[in-house]
Amino acid sequence: MPSVSMKVNGKQVSAEVEPRTLLVSFLRENLRLTGTHVGCDTSQCGSCVVHVNGKSVKACSMLAIQANDTEVTTIEGLAVNGELHPMQAAFREHHGLQCGFCTPGMVMSAVDLLQENPKPSETEIRDWLEGNICRCTGYQNIVKAIQAAADEMGG
Ligand code: FES
Ligand code: FES
DSSP states (O other): OOEEEEEETTEEEEEEOOTTOBHHHIIIIISOOTTSOOOOSSSOSOTTEEEETTEEEETTSSBGGGGTTOEEEOGGGTSBTTBOOHHHHHHHHTTOOSSOSSHHHHHHHHHHHHHHOSSOOHHHHHHHGGGOOOSSSOSHHHHHHHHHHHHHTTO
16 A cells, blocks of 8 residues: 655654545544544535645545645644634634534635635635535624634734
């Protein structure tokens, strides 16, 4: 079996995997980082979004071996010393979640959006989130949370 090696949440990891192993399975099953969710089998829901070399990626649409030698950040890697990332804090503050299933992917996508566009309009936020499906919130509070995080982060 091929071996993969990558930095995940700042820690170097390596393992032997079957060539068909998806990045999301590697993160959840090999590394037990279960904050990255699987919500569909069509690459539509976005609950599996992580950052690969700083860019948001649907981890169900990438093989683990394609992530060899990259730096991966999952939702578990966002908080620093127990302190929530401003995006996580904004989702909590503005009720951007109900069941929370979509939240890790939403947060990871939103953090990437603000890296690209620190002060997005409501339309730009909604466009960006087209690849992330929430089945409970109606999106309004998610948008509010992202706007609040943008203000907090100085956008
Ligand atoms: S699990 Fe990846 S997009 Fe749905
Ligand atoms: S909060 Fe339940 S799916 Fe989004």
